[in-house]
Amino acid sequence: MAGVVVGIDGSPQAEAALAFALEEARLRSMPLRLVCAWEIPAIEYTDAVFRSAPDLSAEAEREAHQVLAETLEEIGDEPGIAIESVAVAGHPPDVLAEQSVGATLLVVGSRGRGGFASLVLGSVSQSTAHRSSVPLVIVRSPASAR
Numbered sequence: 001m002a003g004v005v006v007g008i009d010g011s012p013q014a015e016a017a018l019a020f021a022l023e024e025a026r027l028r029s030m031p032l033r034l035v036c037a038w039e040i041p042a043i044e045y046t047d048a049v050f051r052s053a054p055d056l057s058a059e060a061e062r063e064a065h066q067v068l069a070e071t072l073e074e075i076g077d078e079p080g081i082a083i084e085s086v087a088v089a090g091h092p093p094d095v096l097a098e099q100s101v102g103a104t105l106l107v108v109g110s111r112g113r114g115g116f117a118s119l120v121l122g123s124v125s126q127s128t129a130h131r132s133s134v135p136l137v138i139v140r141s142p143a144s145a146r
Helices: 012-028 042-049 053-075 092-099 123-131
Strands: 004-007 032-038 083-089 105-109 136-139
Touching (some): 004 012, 004 092, 012 105, 032 092, 053 083, 083 092, 092 105, 092 123, 105 123
Parallel strands (some): 032 083
């Protein structure tokens, strides 16, 4: 897919990455692909004694689709930009690298929903930087610049 790919997870940093990716798609007259990767966090496996792993998986996938739906609603109609969204099971850096093969640009936030607030660069953005085969932009949101 030639175009702009952006990682979305519902965080303020992902919103900043989305704004950047939208502007790039507009400027380049290219399609935009929203990617929400999901996996069951390791901490959730301890809860699997009480809930089955398929339930945890379905819940994570449902949340990813909800994040994408809310993001698409927030974007609204973008004349001239073809927008697609995908929720993909897997480790986010791997999914983003796979989904961006052939893209012109990959955009991610500096950190997402997980991790520690004091980190400047999150584990997903850092790992994506090592895996991406296309140009990568890591966007800091105003909230993370403090």
